[in-house]
Amino acid sequence: MPPTPDATAPGAAVPDRGRADACPGALRLHPADDGALARVRLPGGLLTVRQALALADAAEALGDGELETTSRGNVQLRGLASHCGAELAERLRAVGLLPSDTHERVRNIVASPLAGLDGHGFADVQAWVRELDARLCASDWAAGLSGKFLFALDDGRGDVAAFDADVTLIAGPDGSALLRLGRAAHGRPAPAGQEVTAVLDAARTFLDVLRESGRKAWHLREVPELLPAGPVPVPAFAGAAPAVGVVPTAGAVRTVGPLATAAGGAVAGGLSVGMRFGRAGAAQWRELAGACAGEIRLTPWRGAVLPGAPADRLPALAAAGFRTAPGSPWERATACTGLPGCAKSRADVRADAARALDAAAVAGSPPVTGLPTAGLPVHWSGCERRCGHPAGRWVDVLATGQGYRVTVNGPASAGAAVDVTNEEMAEAVAEARRTTK
Known part of the structure; x- marks a missing residue:
């Protein structure tokens, strides 16, 4: 779960951002003691069955045979040979996991994993995810964002709004949406039908004001004084992960919190499973792909939601090593x-x-x-x-x-x-x- 280790606490000194960030990607492999590491961005944590199987095959053929989910719903392959970058890129392109060589590290988008499934949110944010990803990759200026810059699209339940992302879009009742910048206590309304445009405008403005001011930063929270926050108070859940069933007293936003997807088991509209420290072997990934009904949503809590998957697949998933029931110390x-x-x-x-x-x-x-x-x-x-x-x-x-x-x-x-x-x-x-x- 964010913040990442480079994040700064309120009042802390801002690190030197004069250098380029060293965040790994699918094309920029990171050398580690157990071999090279590749990080594949998965906006909204979304994977098709074909893509999940391709990742399992790549882990076996090129790496240590395991896949590691991250606190942003991305996937890492470890134990890679330093010379395998070209083959990995070819495998990813073949299944649509590398739509842009120039923008692949800036596709950092988290979204409410249960959006559109359980009736607790106000918007199916997966449409926002796909639009934002496509427009990011098509915008030349977006390549200037840090590989650590994070977008969060919250359906109103408060799960990913609690991450203090650089730009957060929170769905509200009656088709409304609130745009929050960094850790600001206030936001501004996003025009209906223009929500993704508002998100992109905020990110571009961030780059513009950095250039104009001569400042160096990777995150909006590092330079909060440079961008106006807005007039609307942010709902109480933002900034602190809520517990299951919490309903904020301020505003009309409903929330069930992140633990509905962190715990594991049957959820409204599908299944939720957890992984030990986010790691699972290729065989486990194939079991996961076999249980899903066409789509996998990796969660920022290092698990997966399987929309439409029947509850009778839980025993096989449990036997494969996934966490399929709530109440375990392994949760969070x-x-x-x-x-x-x-x-x-x-x-x-x-x-x-x-x-x-x-x-x-x-x-x-x-x-x-x-x-x-x-x-x-x-x-x-x-x-x-x-x-x-x-x-x-x-x-x-x-x-x-x-x-x-x-x-x-x-x-x-x-x-x-x-x-x-x-x-x-x-x-x-x-x-x-x-x-x-």
Whole structure:
């Protein structure tokens, strides 16, 4: 879940943006300790069956045989040979996953995964996703955006609006929509029928004011003073991930929050499944493709929604290793790559985190009033960069070289850090996730 590790907290010093961002893409491979890494942008997390199978084939033929979903609903292939870029690009083009060589890294679009399925939103934002993606790729100026610049299209439930994206479009009742820039507390109405135009205009204005001012930035939140926020208060859910069933008191926006898609199981209009740390092998991906009814929507919570898929496919998906039921400590549990894939890491954080989460599942930690069973999100990091950590309040589990430091992090959090050994970590993390203040 955003923000990405380059993000800045309110009041923090803005990093030097004079250099080009090094965000990997499908054509720009990133060297890692376990081989090269490619990141394939999937606007709105949308995949056809053919595309999903092509990714599974590419992972087996060119990489380590696994695919990794990201906090923006994209897909990464790891363990690639440094010379395989041309073949990977050819495979992606053949199935429509590389529509533009010049714009492929700026196709960063997240959208409400259950839009149009469960009746909780105000708009089927998938049409916005397709229009925005096509127009981004057709706009010469858009190639100047950072590979980290993020668009969020929220159907009114407040799930991806909580990500503090650079440009957020929030659907409202009666065909209305609100445009929010960065972390602004206010937004401005987007004209009906011109919602995507308003999104693109905001991104282009950002580039224009940077050029005119001589400033360097990758994100709108780094230079909030350069663009006017607007007159309309943003609904209360934006800026903090809501829990299932929450209805904001300000405004008429309905919301069921992100956990409806993070938990796993049958959902209105299809199925939702989770993946351990977002990773799944090629065989698992083929099982996923076989269960869907034509489309897969990868979620920013490292899972997938299968619109139209019948509930009788759940047992096979569970047998394949997907999470298919709510209430697991694995819900909203994430981790950076860690050792051996990242040389900067102090530990094999995914192996350590998996042991802690499995121990918590065996212990059967009780639910917390007002929170889902799993409690606060938790993220394991191998170093202080904290790559891929969640937004809002979360449990920060940082490798120290002698164990881990556990802290409740984020807005309004004042919890003391606790240093623990690997053997003590499961209990400490479970306790931190139950934090309500």
